[in-house]
Amino acid sequence: MNNTKQPLGVIAGRLGKNPVQYTRNLKKGGTAKVAKFSLAVTVLGQDGAETVWYQCSAWKKRCELVMKHLQKGDSVQLHGFARRSTYFSKKTNQEESVLEFDVMFITFLGKALRNINTETLNQQDQPAEQPAVQEALPGVASTNPF
Numbered sequence: 001m002n003n004t005k006q007p008l009g010v011i012a013g014r015l016g017k018n019p020v021q022y023t024r025n026l027k028k029g030g031t032a033k034v035a036k037f038s039l040a041v042t043v044l045g046q047d048g049a050e051t052v053w054y055q056c057s058a059w060k061k062r063c064e065l066v067m068k069h070l071q072k073g074d075s076v077q078l079h080g081f082a083r084r085s086t087y088f089s090k091k092t093n094q095e096e097s098v099l100e101f102d103v104m105f106i107t108f109l110g111k112a113l114r115n116i117n118t119e120t121l122n123q124q125d126q127p128a129e130q131p132a133v134q135e136a137l138p139g140v141a142s143t144n145p146f
Helices: 058-068 109-125 128-137
Strands: 001-016 019-024 031-045 048-059 075-089 094-109 141-142
Touching: 001 094, 031 058, 048 058, 048 075, 058 094
Parallel strands: 048 094, 094 141
Antiparallel strands: 001 031, 001 075, 019 031, 031 048, 075 094
8 A cells, every 4th residue: 555645734525424433553552543534525626526535534532523523414624634545456456546634633614513612612601602612622623603
């Protein structure tokens, strides 16, 4: 498998399926939780709009946030590292490639944002403002248009 890591990037789209959580063994010992999910990103080009799918991974604390707050159809903006991995498929007997994205920072949009603001309000007994969301959930940004 060939992995080429790219610089920090930003993608935004909708989850194609509910996230799935795994436990991975770390090279230095121990384990870490990782949430895997697919994200549909619409790209505009000369030939019109095209949907590009990314296979996303969120580790440790970000895994917990994804599993708790996101589900199929939710909109998010992700900051992280993109790469294209290639592998030989026994099914098609050809080399295949997949776009992967390692999530470093999550911005909840739309319904997911409303859910997180409601939970913050219930937990802290204060108005659901951006600073409250960011303090309650480190590593999560909030751009609440509502």
